[in-house]
Amino acid sequence: MTALLVLMFLLVAGTGAGVVLAREPRRQALALAVNGVALALLFVVLRAPDVAYSEIAVGTALVPLMFLAVLVSLKTDRPQP
């Protein structure tokens, strides 16, 4: 296991912990995107560029975006005070 690989694993673990520790939903969606980038970097280091592509497109762009959209919708539906 090279130093680069160890670094990537730590990065994934760190950003993954960040997703859990971020308690505010909007921040959590963004933390999920950051975790997706870290995972994609790990996949590139492990020479799986196809999986990295999917991870970037789905894990970093689409899924957090849908979370954000749903969060906005929850805010919109709240009755006016």
Added chain:
Amino acid sequence: MTRRTRLILAGICSVLIAPAVVVVILHIPAFGHHPLPYGDAINRGTVARRHVTNMVTAVNFDYRAFDTLGEELMLVAAVTGTLVLLRGRRGENVSDRPARAPDRPVCERSEAVTLACRIFLPLIVAFGIYVVLHAQLTPGGGFQGGAIIASGTLLLYLGESYRLWRRLVRSLLFDMLEAAGAIVLVLCGLGPMVRGHAFLENVLPLGQSGALLCGGLILVENAGVALAVTAGFILLLLEFLEETRAAREDEKS
């Protein structure tokens, strides 16, 4: 359960699991030393047999194309189900007027955002098309490229306006494209059977290895997947963001 009890419980569990994790990590085979023969077999003969240089594409769209067909139909079913749930009573009527959240100020778009989106939108869509077209040569493929194109269209919303995005990205068109993608894939399966070959057998001419047109049926299947994924994700984004509209009385036409 109080926070304290939970933390104690988590601590005990971590201590119990930690030795097992360490043992497993120490016994992971070294990078590149996998015990199974399939990867090596694919790497050895695929360029000669299928004339493609991306082994992942060869597996996805040829050797295990049946799995891809199943995945694709599953994706179409999932998207359809989500659309039915989200559209609900509203049906297919969409409005191009954005919702306003009551407790949030409306900010003007800065010119920098508009400029950045105008620069990046064509680049991202072109890159997505590149990834789709070069599935058989370099990493990437219909799924990845489709997802890139679909998320790229959102820059219209970000940089221009909700209204323009809804006007340019029509739901009906992508409904049809998604179905077309699934149909292309099914026809790729049934087509060879007409000539007496097996389901999904690669019967088209394989072309020259390394050229853009190589791999025979792989190209057609890849195009079908790209269509279905692009349209499916665009539809999901349209419906999810449509949901962010509050249905106000004065907005109904």
